[in-house]
Amino acid sequence: MPDIETREDLVQLMECFYSKALTDEKIGHYFTRVIAMQMEKHIPVIVDFWETIVFNRPKYHGDTFGIHDRLHHLSPFNDEHFLRWISLFKETANELFAGDKTELIKQRAESIATVMRIKLVHSGISKPGNI
Numbered sequence: 559m560p561d562i563e564t565r566e567d568l569v570q571l572m573e574c575f576y577s578k579a580l581t582d583e584k585i586g587h588y589f590t591r592v593i594a595m596q597m598e599k600h601i602p603v604i605v606d607f608w609e610t611i612v613f614n615r616p617k618y619h620g621d622t623f624g625i626h627d628r629l630h631h632l633s634p635f636n637d638e639h640f641l642r643w644i645s646l647f648k649e650t651a652n653e654l655f656a657g658d659k660t661e662l663i664k665q666r667a668e669s670i671a672t673v674m675r676i677k678l679v680h681s682g683i684s685k686p687g688n689i
Contacts, residue, residue, distance in 0.1 A: 561656060568605045587633070607620070608663060637675060640675040644667060647671075
């Protein structure tokens with residue numbers, strides 16, 4: 559299998575991942591009911607995020623934590639949500655790619671999910687209703 563080498567590879571990964579996530583029984587509602595995510599707008603932004611991470615190209619300039627904090631206030635996350643997200647992400651990456659960049663994106667995804675989970679679910683920093 560090829561490694562992740564281009565922006566187009568990231569687009570493929572994100573499209574495949576979100577096709578699973580949108581219909582997933584544990585996390586799908588965040589994308590379909592909590593917010594009405596418009597994938598045609600979201601995919602380029604999330605690809606910018608991963609292009610910044612994987613290829614060290616400064617494309618993404620958003621507020622990743624703030625976005626997830628607002629989601630958490632609308633429908634609280636728990637450990638299972640983060641574990642399911644990372645499981646689907648890694649599964650999708652493994653189905654499509656293999657190599658150093660693929661390992662990097664999986665490792666960074668797990669690190670980001672862990673930090674988000676700790677901050678949102680376990681730290682008391684962001685509690686629903688405390689906006």
